[in-house]
Amino acid sequence: xxxxxxxxxxxxxxxxxxxxxxxxxxxxxxxxxxxxxxxxxxxxxxxxxxxxxxxxxxxxxxxxxxxxxxxxxxxxxxxxxxxxxxxxxxxxxxxxxxxxxxxxxxxxxxx
Amino acid sequence: xxxxxxxxxxxxxxxxxxxxxxxxxxxxxxxxxxxxxxxxxxxxxxxxxxxxxxxxxxxxxxxxxxxxxxxxxxxxxxxxxxxxxxxxxxxxxxxxxxxxxxxxxxxxxxxxxx
Numbered sequence: 375x376x377x378x379x380x381x382x383x384x385x386x387x388x389x390x391x392x393x394x395x396x397x398x399x400x401x402x403x404x405x406x407x408x409x410x411x412x413x414x415x416x417x418x419x420x421x422x423x424x425x426x427x428x429x430x431x432x433x434x435x436x437x438x439x440x441x442x443x444x445x446x447x448x449x450x451x452x453x454x455x456x457x458x459x460x461x462x463x464x465x466x467x468x469x470x471x472x473x474x475x476x477x478x479x480x481x482x483x484x485x
Numbered sequence: 486x487x488x489x490x491x492x493x494x495x496x497x498x499x500x501x502x503x504x505x506x507x508x509x510x511x512x513x514x515x516x517x518x519x520x521x522x523x524x525x526x527x528x529x530x531x532x533x534x535x536x537x538x539x540x541x542x543x544x545x546x547x548x549x550x551x552x553x554x555x556x557x558x559x560x561x562x563x564x565x566x567x568x569x570x571x572x573x574x575x576x577x578x579x580x581x582x583x584x585x586x587x588x589x590x591x592x593x594x595x596x597x598x599x
Contacts, residue, residue, distance in 0.1 A: 408586030417575050417590025418528070461528065463586060471516055471535060471579065472543065473586060477527035 377401050378464055378476035386482045390451045395479045397462035398444040407445050408473065409438050410461040418461055452483045488512050489591040491576050497597045504563040506594050508576030510556075516579040517559040518588065519543075519551060521572040528575065534559055566598045 381396045406425050410418035422431040424440040431438045437448045459480045463473040488511030518533040530543030532551040540551050550562045576591040
């Protein structure tokens, strides 16, 4: 059973058009939720860690939030350089030093 | 830059041949991981290591073995490659901040099994 589900699978935005990506999880006793960015042909790059419901983290045009069942990655006034696949991950039950990744959301921002 | 080098970056091989992928790191991180990434499946953990000679299985470990004889090197071996092992393989490393989810990934190794 998937522990991490991301939606939508793909999202196309116009430059400046704000939107949100979703990551829902089923792991009980969450020990953190993590967001990564992956550019084509590259390995994922760490963005944020969220630990508790209500927590928010920001980086440039990105803001990640966490509730008890899901996390959102809000993208405000995106630019073409924000185009990438965004991955979320959680530690599986019983293990905190390894991560289970969602399938990702491929974001395309058109100029 | 976490000083991670994967080799080879690209490899084409035939079914039944052995293949070894190498991950080399320069930062002495304790944890090292091998993931595979496939369309429709995302990143899946194959094996990981939490120290020299200390390894454990991930969710898709069948058909793969690993070894870590030195802190800086983590080898992934496909004893007899199959077409289902065609994939992009990523090495990742994590240090004292691994519990924060902060892993550093290599550039990937694209393996094609004909």
